[in-house]
Amino acid sequence: MTTDPARPDAGQAQAPARADDPLRRVLVRWLRLVTGALIGSGTALLGGVVLVVAGVTMVPTTVWSGTRPALLDWIARRVRGCVGVDRWRLARWLDCEVTDEHGLRRAVAYLLLRLLTGLLGPVVVLAALVGGVGYLVAAVVLVAEIPLANALTSAGLGVAGLYLAGHGTFELAALERWQARRFLGPSDQDRLQQRISELAASRAGVVEAVNDERRRIERDLHDGVQQRLVALGMLLGRARRSQAPERTADLLRQAHEQAQQALSDLREVAWRVYPTVLDESGLAAALETVAERCPVPLRIDYGLASRPTGVLETVAYFVVCEAVTNAAKHATAELITVDITERENVIAVRIEDNGVGGADPGGSGLSGLARRVAAVDGRFDVHSPVGGPTRISAELPC
Incomplete structure (x- = not known):
């Protein structure tokens, strides 16, 4: 056996890394949200194209209504495909899990709303980011050529732009999560009901696990300790009835061995129940x-x-x-x-x-x-x- 227990100095060795962890986590999270927003622009544009194509192809059905069911089925598959791609994006980059149990109308409404947030949101965030960096660079580069007040103003605008870009990214992600849960689900009520079902199932599972453990303990005691105690009693009874000293000594020796085995089995059962x-x-x-x-x-x-x-x-x-x-x-x-x-x-x-x-x-x-x-x-x-x-x-x- 080889073990690698935690060393006493492990906390000291990791202390510097822990000090940087909060800032690093925030930066990594911001980068993930930005990546998700940029990918979302592509999925929003894809959804818009699908909706436009669907609207154009539905026009002939006003004359030839017989083609409407097949066309609606084709549109539904394309819409579900677009929503499926966006569901992957939400789960991968925005930590938002949504179900696929939604109708065609809700999916179309979601894609329509995504045209606004998916295309406009990242533009606003990137504009604030680029503007903030630009103002900061200008303040640093031109600090010797422009009045100090102008340089400070430029630096202040740069910091404000960076703040708006960072804050806007988190707000944009929150808005996208709300849209997804509002139109695709699950809603707060659905999540609450799901949580209640999970708790009820886990509680029933715990009760069943406890009953299984009790049956296992009973089986161990019956097949192990109880059988040895029965044999011990029989050996002691034969020793009491024996008239030959040598036979009595041999029976007592066997009884002593059975008692030791019973004690060992009892310790084993107790250890399996819960080790101290x-x-x-x-x-x-x-x-x-x-x-x-x-x-x-x-x-x-x-x-x-x-x-x-x-x-x-x-x-x-x-x-x-x-x-x-x-x-x-x-x-x-x-x-x-x-x-x-x-x-x-x-x-x-x-x-x-x-x-x-x-x-x-x-x-x-x-x-x-x-x-x-x-x-x-x-x-x-x-x-x-x-x-x-x-x-x-x-x-x-x-």
Whole structure:
């Protein structure tokens, strides 16, 4: 096993980078929005062309009405194609997810409105940006040739232009998101209803996961500890009835071994229910225990700089533990790797093995993990083609 726990000096080494992170994030976000707005100008122009062509081709249907259904179907496909391209742009550059469950009229209304914001908005933003840069350059270059008051005025206009360009970009993005949600959906009411459905499903999943866990504990106790205790009682009963000292000593020795095995099985069940090391020492130490118990070589790359909350630690631990157990039992793997990192306020857990693959995401173990992850609004994915490798990943929002 190889582990990479967080070093004590990791926070100090990353401190300078963190100081620049807010400014860098704002700049990157602004550049993404500008890119999305420029692409939006192209999609708006494309949508306008489609609407013009649709309007022109609809004119003959006033005379030959028989061609109207086929023509409307052709127009609907083109309109949906334009809206689909814009939906990709919104999701990729503006972080706005909209559904495709909208009618033709709403899509046409959206494309009509996009002609205004898609073509005029970027022009205004770029004009303010170019004007701001121009004024600043003029103030710097001509500061020795023009009065100081004029240079300061030019610099002030440049700063104002840059501010308007930056602020206008964010406002333009907000306007585009509003348009998309207003005409394409989902609306606030739809999102609220969807969220209620997700919470109801995750709550039902948690209840089912708890019931599955209780059944597993009962099965472990019945098949393991209970059977050994029954055997222990039988051995002690035979020892009491035995008249031969040597036979009695042998039976007591067997009873002592059964008691030790029962105690070991009980510890194993208790550890599988919830390991105390997780509360006492954290996720990294608990994963080291998993590696020690695993019969297959296990490599753990632990990259969290700070300890997560107890709920996230528990979910991450059981995702790793169940995935490693399945790989060791069923995948005939020779190596299992576990990678835990944090990025953009999300803890990413990934388990991969080089086994035979073919894991069933609908099985009781993996489906229980999916419900655990869904309970904390996380994402769970299983990729296990026949022949391997198997990759199980979970994203847990902090």
